[in-house]
Amino acid sequence: MRVSPVIASLLCFTTWMSMVHASIGPMAGCCYWRSNTEVSLDRIVGYTNQSKGLCPITAVVFQTKRGKRICSDPDSDWALKAIRKVDKEKEIKALQKMGGIKGSSSITPAVSTTATHAPEKER
Known part of the structure; x- marks a missing residue:
């Protein structure tokens, strides 16, 4: 069976693109600049650290209760x-x-077994 050069090239290109995407990941998740937005802290539910390398800047990416992302200076x-x-x-x-x-503990406190007075030394 003979494989045409076009099909072989297409297969190689598809394999290469899937490997690049798997190793680098989608660039859409990167912050490209930092925002000065400061929302109320009770609206923040999580964060991730973005390091410089795959993305152009170092940032901390906060997630809000409404699903918004805020890129901030760490x-x-x-x-x-x-x-x-x-x-x-x-x-x-x-x-x-x-x-x-918990609101109330079900653990019973231990009773002290120490003596209230030390025995006198013999002379």
């Missing part, structure tokens, strides 16, 4: 506050999932 005061807020909320949720934080 060193700005607002971004640092938002990161701490999201991290704290994730930590609280993880502890709640593990049973570490």
Whole structure:
């Protein structure tokens, strides 16, 4: 069976494009500039860090409750506050999932077994 050069070229090109897309990923997710937008911290639900390399700038990308993306300077005061807020909320949720934080604990406190007075030394 003989393969035509056009089909072979098309097959090679398609394979090459799929490998490039898999290794580099879609560039549509990159921030190309940083916004000075500072929304209320209670509207931020998550964030990701964008590093320079595949994308042109270093940024922190915040996700809002409405699904919006905000590209911010990772060193700005607002971004640092938002990161701490999201991290704290994730930590609280993880502890709640593990049973570490509840309204009332079902653990019975231990009774102290130490003596109220030490025995006297023999002379």
